[in-house]
Amino acid sequence: MTTLTPEATVDSVFQLLEAGSKQGYIGENISQLEHALQAALLAATARADEETILAALLHDIGQFCSAKELQRMLVEDLGQDEIDLQGLKRSKDGSTNVGVMGHEKLGAEYLRKLGFSEKVCELVESHVVGKRYLTAVDEKYYEALSSASKLSLKFQGGPFSKEEAQRFETDPLFAQKVQLRKWDDAAEAR
Ligand SMILES: [Fe+2]
16 A cells, blocks of 8 residues: 555556556557546446546556556555566557556556555456457457457457356446446547
């Protein structure tokens, strides 16, 4: 858990979001910041609860900044060294990964360290899983994905098997996780 004040925590999250204004959203003609704001707006318009709206805003936070910046924030600002950033690499789909840790896990871990609720962190962590579920149960969903998203799916483990999909349906946050994924997909308009 962070020792930062709530104000400093919000500042550090906003710094990351603002850094996203200079970074394109993979495969689309919008910035990461625009993508985040659109996802949050879709959640707010659907009258989602506050934690789900926050998760929509922050779902790609693990993508927003370079590995170096994340390391500075995690190690220097938060004083923790549990994440080994040595294995950091850019995967072929362009997303940031720390070893086997994808951007969704990195983002969730970062938010956990800052003291966000477990629900927010779990929703952030699951937005890739939501895509693996939807591509398994809905062929039209797969076909409507952008080519960048189809490509990244391969590196994210591909569609769920039937058993994996059934197990996911029993998750207490199943509906929110699937919905967050749909807002993520819809938040690509210029
Ligand atoms: Fe996204």
